[in-house]
Amino acid sequence: MTPEQVEVYGRFTGGKRAAPGASFSLLHPDGGLIGPPNAWLLSPPLARVFERVGWTMRYDLELSDRACEIAVLLVAFHRDSPFELYAHRRAGRAAGLTDAEIEGLATRTPPAFHSDEERLVFTTTQAILDRGTLDDAEYTAAEAVLGKRGLFELVALVGYYDQVATQLAVFGVLPPAGGS
Incomplete structure (x- = not known):
């Protein structure tokens, strides 16, 4: 590897991401990176x-x-992204989603919402994935619950993970063997 x-x-090999108890690891047992960072090494x-944006998406929203x-x-x-599903099934469980709720999201079955925030995130994300935008009523409803900042963060989150799914697909990045 180059110094960069x-x-x-x-x-990716220190801090919160590599701490014991992290919901998933980006480090292969052989010491190599797995997931998006493996492709990202192509352009330091x-x-x-991407690392800084990813950190923000995971820890600072x-x-x-x-x-x-x-x-x-x-x-x-939506993107049928094997690595994202591998990693975020684990992160979803760590955040309190049940396995049934996680798998229900595949068919857009709503989980048991714990808050209006979760309900609006669910419906707003679907609209963004389906049409790439929100109509006036959807925008107003999302902003009323999430606020301007929360709505912006949600749009950024959806866009970031959609972009990561594209990178993973193009570069053929899959979960580790046995990861599902």
């Missing part, structure tokens, strides 16, 4: 940007972890 790649590698400047995982899983099922 080594620096990027270090961002972009890898640094105002939306609850459970609401975020509902959105991410809807994207992963």
Whole structure:
């Protein structure tokens, strides 16, 4: 690896992402990276940007972890993204979704909502995935519950994971053997 790649590698092998108890790992037992960072090493400047955005999406949003995982899983099922499904089934369970709720998202079956936030994340994410936008009524409903910041964060979250799904598909990035 180049020095730039080594620096990027270090961002994924330490801290919260690599801590015991993390819902999923981006480190293969042989020491290589798995998932999106494996492809990102092809361009260290972009890898640094995606790493920071990914960190923000996982750890710094105002939306609850459970609401975020509902959105991410809807994207992963919509895109049929094996690695995203592998990783975010685990993250979804860690955020409090049951296995039945997670698998129900594949057919857009709503989970047992714990809040209006979760309900609006579910319906808003579906609209974004279906049409790439929100109509006035959907926007107003989402903003009323999520606020402007929460709505922006949701749109960014859906867009980020949709982009990651594209990268994973193009570069053939799959979950580790035995990962489902």
